[in-house]
Amino acid sequence: MPPLMPPLLEIRDLHLTMATRDGPAQVLTGVALRIARGEIWGLVGESGCGKTLTGLSVPRLVPCPPAHYPAGEVRLDGEDLMALSERRMRALRGRRIGMILQDPATSLNPTMRIGDQLADVALAAARHDPALLGPGPARTAARALAATMLDRVGIASARQRLSAWPHEFSGGMRQRVLIAMALIGAPDLLIADEPTSALDVPVQAQILALMQGMAADRGLGMILITHSMGVVARACSHVAVMYAGSIVETGPVVEVLDRPAHPYTRALMAAVPGRHTPRGTLRALPGTVPDLLAAPPGCRFAPRCPRATPACRAARPPLRPLGAGHAVACAHPDAPAHG
């Protein structure tokens, strides 16, 4: 059966070029991902590696120009999103694809009450999916749904809070509101960009638990964009490690974190201090992400890689399966022994 049934989201060989003053920058160079319902994927990497742009590319929110997609496909349940008209694409946003942007402090309209913002999203989704609100006057139903959603994301006395303003909420509460907004249209796919980075540590844990719970309840597919291996380990079922515009290692979290094969993945994991990390031994990854305007032809990690050979600098290694869903794009991986 699996070959007949397309995955919830499939990104294939996605390339994105960004026009800059100094010429075109190759920001994404062949991103590939397959996400099924119920899976929570962590998309992890340093700042500037293209994880946010990958996330924004799915609902086609990257302004073109300056961006341009020379190649690639993004398919939702088999339907190629890149080929849709803007009008059809708009009908999918919020309704089939939910999105949470990076900063909860600036993602809410400061001049509208929380309840009105939630209800507007519900009304927009209901235009394409009337079953969402059920019978009766739409505005009333949308407000009722808004209250239900606020309650579901753990905001106390939700009905009264509908008339609150965004600035009256704390960062964690705003993030809860944004989760409610992203999920009020009952999407199948949720893309969350650094949903916990702007929050205090205890609140981070609450929000992650909330998102995991909502994903499990609704059978959502989820992409969690993060720079933290800790978040991946805590919340995700799968992980895709991005470096300089492409995915260098991917697989189930247990596989990748237990047996990291790419030197970059190892370096990222070593940068997370553990309980037994001795003082003064915190490891930073030497070097920086390469200049995307003058990218080397070979593996983009080669300039920072301890094991790079001339062959690495000549040709880019493709993603090669290692078994158990684990794949790596490296000519000299740490060969993990698979049973």
Added chain:
Amino acid sequence: MLRFLLRRLLMLGPVLVGLTAIMFVIARLLPGDPVGLAAGPNATQAERAALAQEFGLDRPVWDQYLSYVAGLARGDLGRSLMTRHPVAEDIAIYLPATLELVLAAMALAIALGLPLGLLTALWQNRWPDRLGQVLAIGAISVPRFFLGLLLQLVFAMWLMWLPLGGQLPVVTLPPPRVTGLVTLDAALAGDWATLGAACRHLALPALALALSPLAAILRMMRASAIEVMAQDYVTAARALGLPRRKILIKTIGRNAVSATLTVIGLYFGWLLGGTVLVETVFDWPGLGLYATRAILSQDMMPVIGVALVTGLIFIAVNLAVDLAYGLIDPRVRYE
């Protein structure tokens, strides 16, 4: 909110006293002979002395000022040498016409400037935006009296669509005076024919007056909307699938509009004090004409009175603007 209002109203007292004091000093410093002008060239020395005594102009300035301030408390703005009427009565006659003109001009400027600013921001750097920018700069640069003459030439003389000047056709009886605003009074009386005529007479002077605030509001709205469009919550609204019209009005428009409020308040005051050229061109019986005639005959009481009343209206408008900020953006609401 109430405390904010009270504090602002308390500040009015000193402002008014200061304004009148400055006006009084300036009036005395000006060279000239107002009594001579008012009495006429054939008046005798005794007649002039009687006139000066009647208007209290023979007393020292500080004494005149004190009795003026005392009169203010009773709503008495003194008497005009020229019309021999109490200034307050004169102003009550002329102010509504000016107010009608300014209100119509500002309504036009806001009703067109806000949406056009929003749309040109959306079409940033495409040809409708470029055209709008050129026209806006043109509208700001053209002197208002010249614009008035141009409008008269095109719409009244060539096309003959609209009347040349005045508030109503000579043969039309004005509606019963309630507010003094001819259009409003006609509407209150249910006299639709007169209302139509009044609107046709109002159109050209209001347009002449409206163009520069329209251009200023448009440019401010455009700049502010472009800034708002780069905000995360606009991307978020798009990501959540909100319809384009809703994003334009509720997300971008609502957040961009507060920046234009300051311009609206300032232009309101500016128009109020600057209608005289347009009133002259269109033969509009307003405050500007009254004040100009008073200045030319060195009749200071009406000048001070007009300055005081326009100043008060200006303060009231800006108070309303401050309150409107809070209505639009809850983060700046006053306790």
